Amino acid sequence: MSVQVEPAEPIAKGILPTAKQSIGDLFKWKQRVEVTNEYGESTFVWQAPPPLRNPISLFMMLDAKAWLFFIVGLAAWTADAFDFHALSIQTVKLAKFYDRSKTDITSAITLTLLLRSIGAAIFGLFADRYGRKWPMVVNMWILGLLQVATIYSTTFGAFLAVRSLFGLFMGGVYGSAVAMALENCPTEARGLMSGILQQGYSLGYVIAACCNLGVGGATNTWKIIFWIGAGLSIGVGIVRMLFPESKQFIEARRHKKEHPELHQNDGAGAFWKECKKMLAKEWKMCIYCIILMTWFNYYSHTSQDSYTTFLLTQKEFKNGAASRGSILMKTGACVGGTIIGYLSQWVGRRRAIIGSAFMSMLLIPAWVLPQTERALSATGFFMQFFVQGAWGVIPIHLNELSPPAFRSSFPGVTYQIGNMISSPSAQIVNAVAEGTYMTNKSGNRVQAYGPVMAVATAIIALGIIITAAPGPEKRGARFELAKTAGEGGSDENLARKVSMVEGHHSISGEKGEQRNIEKV
Structure with missing residues (x-):
């Protein structure tokens, strides 16, 4: 029937x-x-x-190999996030170590974000052409070595140079990790798995904040965090080396072996020709995704990168209280990203993004006005619940909007170009806050981190709503069997x-x- x-x-x-x-x-x-x-x-x-399904039943839809790829992709993204946040949560320590202002230290964040787009393009295209495995392995190993190099940077100039290189190689992780983790997930489970995957970013922050809490507030303890990050990155690279290539590339290679006559035109030339065709056809989609990701990267970095500094400076918390507040804030991000990513499979990608951004706008006063650790931790939890709740939709949304043969390079490049454009976000917040003073509850004149973060986040959340509302959506698009980029053959094939x-x-x-x- x-x-x-x-x-x-x-x-x-x-x-x-x-x-x-x-x-x-x-x-x-x-x-x-x-x-x-x-x-x-x-x-x-x-x-x-589709009807909203029991999450347990969605988990059971993934076979062992799909879970393997997902967990490795999540681990890579988590280690990548830990490496990045190892700097942002220790801005005050690094400012004391190098005898620089906090704004100077956050210029390293700007340089890291600026160069991530270049790394995303290089390693994303390699991943689309040659596979997900070895580009990620190389990425993770070099990231670990650059963490070690940061520890031995004795001058501020050397520190900035190493963090610039770090950004170049950090940019290559996201696209490969997302494509590897999601391309073999069943369609019905992608919203939930996307939400969990994106929270590797928040999980990396939580682990870094826990480590920061454990090592204490002494200035030189920042080096211990970077040693831990080096171990995590190199470890993930070793683990990824032990597992096979993604299903897409295994099947593509098998087909080439069985039907060599259909692949006589495969190669680098065909790959770049296909890239040009994709850009000529999809340039509007590229621009739209870059604009969307610019707003999203401002959204996360403005609301989180200076949060620990806000607690230490304006609220005058000790290192332990500021670390606990940061941990609970990003725990909310992990929970919100998972739940809202899951719900997006039912309510739609754009509705989930818009609803989350609107709720975060409503929470802004409660986010910055309280004075106690308990109140700020609670409101920080719910603020990041919705900030990263909107982010939880992004991995699968970008994959569905991507040309199928470019699901590593397209999400990675658009994400990282958005990162590049928004790279000064933490530096802007610090610069404006350090030049603006207010009287806190204890009567001291302090730098106005709270008001600056509040105004900026409200503007950005509104920008996300205005951008997402008229945008495209391809919820449920099937892409897991797409041909690899540069795979030639006859028109009939x-x-x-x-x-x-x-x-x-x-x-x-x-x-x-x-x-x-x-x-x-």
Whole structure:
């Protein structure tokens, strides 16, 4: 018996008509999807979202290999985040060690974020062309060595130089980790797994803050945190080396071996030719994702990078209290990212992002005004619940919007270019706060970190809402069988692969399966 479907209008042509249509679709519970039948005939229909499933049943949908890839991807992203936050949570210690202002120290964060986009492009393209495994292994090993080099940087100039190189190699981790972790997940589980995966960033922060709490507030203890980070990164690289390549590349290599006549044109030339075609076709999507990721990177870095400094400076907490507050704040991020990422599979990616950003705006006064450790820890928890709740949607949202053959480079590059544009965020907050004073509860004149963070975060959250509302959404797109970038062959072979790749959402009867199309 066939399933009745409700016809929908095609995707509008042009930027403004498409934006208007996307905003209107936010207020419709069903999703507009393109489908095709076995005869190649395409049309648009309204498709109801899948019912909200028990998370345990979603976990059980992943087989052992899928869990293996997911855990390694999560570990890589967590270690990457630990390495980054090892600096941001110790800004005060490093300022004392190098006898510099806190703004000077955060210039290292700016340099790290600036160069991440270059690393994302280089290692992302290598990962799309040659596999997820070895680019990630090299990345993680070099990151560990650069952590060691940071420890032995005796001058501030050397410190900045090492952190710049660190940013170059740090940029290559995200795209490969996300693609490896999510590309073999069943469609129904991707929202939940995306939310968990993204919180590797917050988990890295929590581990770094716990280590900072454990080593105490003495100035030279910052080096211990960097030693721990070096061990984590090198360890993840060794673990990744022991496991096989991703399923996509194993199947691609098998196909090349079985059908060499279809791959005579494969190679670097075909890869770069395909890159150019992708950019010519998808440049609007590239620009949109870069704008979205610029807002998102401002969102996280403005609300978190100076938070420990805010507790130490404006609230005059001791190192232990500031570390505990930071730990609880990012624990909220882990919980929120997982829950809202899971809910996005049901309510939609854009609705989840917009709702989270709006809730974070409402929480801003409660986030910066309290005076006690308990109150600030509680409101910090819920603030980051929604900040990173919105972030929990991003890995799968970017993967679904990406051209299927570029799911390592496209999310990684757009994410890191957004990072590059937003790189001065922590430096801006510190510079404005250090030049603006207020009287705190104890009557002391202190740097106004709270008001600066509050105003900036409100503006950024509004920017996310305005950007996400008219944007595209391809929730449920199937991409796990997509061809690798640069894989040549005849047009007939390509058409056969596209028919395999482009979706598996069955919404028709026994005759002629219709599919949700993800253009290759």
